[in-house]
Amino acid sequence: MKTAITPTRNEDFSSWYQAVINWASLAENSPVRWCMTIKPGWVAIWEMMQKFLDKKFKETGHENAYFPLLIPLSFLEKEAEHVEGFAPECAVVTHHKLKKGKDWKLVPDWKLEEPLIVRPTSETIIWDAYAGWVQSYRDLPILINQWANVMRWEMRTRLFLRTSEFLWQEWHTAHSTEEEAREETMKMLKVYEDFMKDYLAIPVLSWEKTPEERFPWAVNTYSVEAIMQDNKALQMWTSHYLGQNFARSSNIKFQNKDGEEEYAYTTSWWVSTRMIWGLIMTHSDDNWLVLPPKISSKHIIIIPFTNSDNEDKVLDYCYDLKKELDSIEYNEWKIWVVIDNSRVWWGQKFWNGVRKGIPLILKIWEKEIEKDSVSLVKRIDIESNDLVLRENLKSNLVNILDWIQDKIYARAVGYRNKNIVEIDSLEDFKEHFKKENPEFVLCYSDPEIDDGREELLKELRATSRWIPFEFNENNSEKTCIFTWKKTNNKIIYSRAY
Amino acid sequence: MKTAITPTRNEDFSSWYQAVINWASLAENSPVRWCMTIKPGWVAIWEMMQKFLDKKFKETGHENAYFPLLIPLSFLEKEAEHVEGFAPECAVVTHHKLKKGKDWKLVPDWKLEEPLIVRPTSETIIWDAYAGWVQSYRDLPILINQWANVMRWEMRTRLFLRTSEFLWQEWHTAHSTEEEAREETMKMLKVYEDFMKDYLAIPVLSWEKTPEERFPWAVNTYSVEAIMQDNKALQMWTSHYLGQNFARSSNIKFQNKDGEEEYAYTTSWWVSTRMIWGLIMTHSDDNWLVLPPKISSKHIIIIPFTNSDNEDKVLDYCYDLKKELDSIEYNEWKIWVVIDNSRVWWGQKFWNGVRKGIPLILKIWEKEIEKDSVSLVKRIDIESNDLVLRENLKSNLVNILDWIQDKIYARAVGYRNKNIVEIDSLEDFKEHFKKENPEFVLCYSDPEIDDGREELLKELRATSRWIPFEFNENNSEKTCIFTWKKTNNKIIYSRAY
Numbered sequence: 001m002k003t004a005i006t007p008t009r010n011e012d013f014s015s016w017y018q019a020v021i022n023w024a025s026l027a028e029n030s031p032v033r034w035c036m037t038i039k040p041g042w043v044a045i046w047e048m049m050q051k052f053l054d055k056k057f058k059e060t061g062h063e064n065a066y067f068p069l070l071i072p073l074s075f076l077e078k079e080a081e082h083v084e085g086f087a088p089e090c091a092v093v094t095h096h097k098l099k100k101g102k103d104w105k106l107v108p109d110w111k112l113e114e115p116l117i118v119r120p121t122s123e124t125i126i127w128d129a130y131a132g133w134v135q136s137y138r139d140l141p142i143l144i145n146q147w148a149n150v151m152r153w154e155m156r157t158r159l160f161l162r163t164s165e166f167l168w169q170e171w172h173t174a175h176s177t178e179e180e181a182r183e184e185t186m187k188m189l190k191v192y193e194d195f196m197k198d199y200l201a202i203p204v205l206s207w208e209k210t211p212e213e214r215f216p217w218a219v220n221t222y223s224v225e226a227i228m229q230d231n232k233a234l235q236m237w238t239s240h241y242l243g244q245n246f247a248r249s250s251n252i253k254f255q256n257k258d259g260e261e262e263y264a265y266t267t268s269w270w271v272s273t274r275m276i277w278g279l280i281m282t283h284s285d286d287n288w289l290v291l292p293p294k295i296s297s298k299h300i301i302i303i304p305f306t307n308s309d310n311e312d313k314v315l316d317y318c319y320d321l322k323k324e325l326d327s328i329e330y331n332e333w334k335i336w337v338v339i340d341n342s343r344v345w346w347g348q349k350f351w352n353g354v355r356k357g358i359p360l361i362l363k364i365w366e367k368e369i370e371k372d373s374v375s376l377v378k379r380i381d382i383e384s385n386d387l388v389l390r391e392n393l394k395s396n397l398v399n400i401l402d403w404i405q406d407k408i409y410a411r412a413v414g415y416r417n418k419n420i421v422e423i424d425s426l427e428d429f430k431e432h433f434k435k436e437n438p439e440f441v442l443c444y445s446d447p448e449i450d451d452g453r454e455e456l457l458k459e460l461r462a463t464s465r466w467i468p469f470e471f472n473e474n475n476s477e478k479t480c481i482f483t484w485k486k487t488n489n490k491i492i493y494s495r496a497y
Numbered sequence: 498m499k500t501a502i503t504p505t506r507n508e509d510f511s512s513w514y515q516a517v518i519n520w521a522s523l524a525e526n527s528p529v530r531w532c533m534t535i536k537p538g539w540v541a542i543w544e545m546m547q548k549f550l551d552k553k554f555k556e557t558g559h560e561n562a563y564f565p566l567l568i569p570l571s572f573l574e575k576e577a578e579h580v581e582g583f584a585p586e587c588a589v590v591t592h593h594k595l596k597k598g599k600d601w602k603l604v605p606d607w608k609l610e611e612p613l614i615v616r617p618t619s620e621t622i623i624w625d626a627y628a629g630w631v632q633s634y635r636d637l638p639i640l641i642n643q644w645a646n647v648m649r650w651e652m653r654t655r656l657f658l659r660t661s662e663f664l665w666q667e668w669h670t671a672h673s674t675e676e677e678a679r680e681e682t683m684k685m686l687k688v689y690e691d692f693m694k695d696y697l698a699i700p701v702l703s704w705e706k707t708p709e710e711r712f713p714w715a716v717n718t719y720s721v722e723a724i725m726q727d728n729k730a731l732q733m734w735t736s737h738y739l740g741q742n743f744a745r746s747s748n749i750k751f752q753n754k755d756g757e758e759e760y761a762y763t764t765s766w767w768v769s770t771r772m773i774w775g776l777i778m779t780h781s782d783d784n785w786l787v788l789p790p791k792i793s794s795k796h797i798i799i800i801p802f803t804n805s806d807n808e809d810k811v812l813d814y815c816y817d818l819k820k821e822l823d824s825i826e827y828n829e830w831k832i833w834v835v836i837d838n839s840r841v842w843w844g845q846k847f848w849n850g851v852r853k854g855i856p857l858i859l860k861i862w863e864k865e866i867e868k869d870s871v872s873l874v875k876r877i878d879i880e881s882n883d884l885v886l887r888e889n890l891k892s893n894l895v896n897i898l899d900w901i902q903d904k905i906y907a908r909a910v911g912y913r914n915k916n917i918v919e920i921d922s923l924e925d926f927k928e929h930f931k932k933e934n935p936e937f938v939l940c941y942s943d944p945e946i947d948d949g950r951e952e953l954l955k956e957l958r959a960t961s962r963w964i965p966f967e968f969n970e971n972n973s974e975k976t977c978i979f980t981w982k983k984t985n986n987k988i989i990y991s992r993a994y
Contacts, residue, residue, distance in 0.1 A: 028626075028629075030564070030565045030622070030626075031569060031572070031622070031625060032565040032567050032568070032569065032613065032622075035565040035566075035567065036565075037562070037563075037564055037565065037626050038562060038563035038564070039562055040560035040561060040562050040641065042563075043560070043561045043562050043563055044560070044561070047561065063537035063540070063541070064537060064540045064541070064544065065534070065535060065536055065537050065540050066534075066535035066539075066540055066664065067527070067534055067535075068527045068529040068532040068533075068534065068662060069532075069615070069646055069648065069662050070529050070532065070588065070615075070648075070662070071529070072528060072529065073595070073601060075528070076601075077600075077601065083601060084597070087594070087595040087597070087601045088594055088595065088597075089593075089594065090593070090594065090595065091567065091590045091592075091593055091613070092590060092591065092592040092593070092594075092595060092603065093588045093589060093590050093591075093615065094589065094590075094591045094592065094603065095588075095589040095591065095612075096586075096587070096588055096589070096650040097584070097585055097586065097587065097589075097650065098570070098584040098585065098587065098589060098612075100581070100584070100585075103574070104570060104573075104574065104580060104584045106589065106591065106612065115592075115595075115603060116529065116588070118566070118567075118590065118615070125527070125528070125529075128528065129525075129527075129534050132525075138839070144537065148646075149566055149645075149646065151566065151567075153593040153594065165565060165566050165567070167563065342635070
């Protein structure tokens, strides 16, 4: 069957991606360098993500707060590593007023005494607030999240993946014991992993970063990775158990149960709109966007086929149908049905629904009305076209959506598994990365990499390297393909975004 | 009964307000000048407002999008009035990088060619995007809202009422006919007015601004006002029907049904976190914060009274109770119950619940367990203390909350009505505004005010003046107290925030 976008993924992956973004009304370049205009399609997905994550956060005892956008430079400077990381790519506010002349001008009088940085991340200002809130162990834990915009003036390496400004949530928790902080870190890792599997239908792999890859101020760093359709890895999420490092530089002290003064134990983690990028790149096919029903704000599009004789009758049927379906509960919220009654050719309406990734398309014409039914097309299989009794649709709608959700997940798992290849010799490893879109490689490797492996990986452009929990349970011992040492450790090597 | 805060509202209104904010964990000053740290209590209220408004927006066919935080100065300059309004109070980004030396420094190499302004409002960049999206009348209407942070570097005149950064939503719609745009304006006025009355329990008054008070680029400006407990008026919301003014400066053109090129008809409107300020100032009493149940994220706090002998038994009872109540549907969402099982004196727990404005406080001790009941205290009447059978509480919980919501609204209506006084002579008018917290004055006044009235009002500090729809239906004609002309127009005069 003719697909609706050319080029297809195989023909030209980048142009295909651009077409998906355009046609599903997701985003576009803005007049502000390296920033994007986030269009309704993208925001709707982000809102669905927020809805489910925020509910989970609250169920696990967390609260939201909001801290200032602008951070004094001196705050960033509290941590050497921190300022080194962000100062070279930050937007700096220097003036608080413009002077009117022929044009509006910057004048020294209205220069700020200290430059303010548009937050690239908020830990410094958040820990500073916590320092004021905590006196005793009774004030802990502090379990706070912030939904916000952040800005990093980095070169945009890939369209809509990295933009100067993006939306995210950042968690910063403080605890009175190491044990509790570690428990929090692992609990939330699981929350996100489940969310990505169950809602986003992405078969992610989680792992703990090796010492050389973790953030400098973290004691442990965890990460969740996914495979994209060009076989590159995308980091979907990171979290840190920070020990007392940040508490020390921000002076978050408390009196413990024994009356001694101690620094708090802190954790932090993030997800950003980048997760949407991963969602698009995981599921979309040659017919544009595919959204798992659980993360799609709109579930059904009804397309009326009308002519001047039957218009009222067909539209009445459609609006009745919408009303019935709208009231059905799905995934803790309600079904959302849209009717496309614009005056364009039905084929155009159909492709509109397809390219926006709406899970179910219902076609209504005379035939369907006569039989009190609908013609149902599933987005993931646009050649499907089943005449379904209206009554059956109603009673099975949730099952149909669940079935689609499972199908999309299974498809992604299938893709992932097919594209993780096991390799057991260095020669094959080198050969493998000469391919254009090399699959993930899983191989026995010693986790210590002081063997010149870094050089080789750089040369092969296989710079992503992680030790997923999933493939490291009860492995037998084998030979590391790099060092010939015995190891029971399996590492995934891949290219990455 | 001894109240929990001193001073009371009568003793010292400002200190009372500060105490409410502190103790309910709403906000605090931040280290960034004129910015506040928005604490969980405040964010929770804002999220409730977002939840209900956003639902309404979507039901009325609107969508959310997100536009860049930083706006090029040249965009602001497109409209003379616009840049004049905002340039004198804006945060200006001039550099995109800092250089490392002994300290981190601004250097000319990394100065931006054009300054970027942290958005004080987004119309210029939003209209610019619309101009690209619209070709034909078929592309209209565009019904888009943005939830965002904005920044205005104005002097902070009142704690947490005006801060440099605040959160808001801004609507910008574009239509193909004047009629449709006007209909949208009036429809949304009603949506907000209903929201404020039904959810926030604030008996607001809406009106259309007179020509001299409306925004320079608007054709019609509407506003919604409320009376605070010190009898000052607070503007809760504004909206504009903009005609084709903004479309012209931003070049939003479309081909109409007759094939002619035409500028779009646009509207815009806003609400900000200032609405929370109004909510606090309307309902709070000498026992701290009062929240209408519909806007309170937490509905019930359970306070267990335990000793070492009965701890397990009491806590089990409380958690069982929570589980039962949690599942009850209220106001389209679920009841949220918290248990305070911290190890502090019960009185402290009780006052904690009171000052946070949680609508219902349930006290549980042996007595309540024996009778399978709870002791119920209503926040709006902390001397109430009714022993209620658990079964009755469950089946009547929604009714109890509705009753409280109505009661709070009625109390606010009572306050409003008591504090609008009718005056029919200029002498009384002048005398009235010599009072410390003068009530709103409602009087027959000619709407044309070229009679030196401005001077007088300024002198009396009665600078707020509006013609509410509510008091201007079918008035008989009387004499204007300022001009002696006949008029059927009633104006409210007051002090304002």
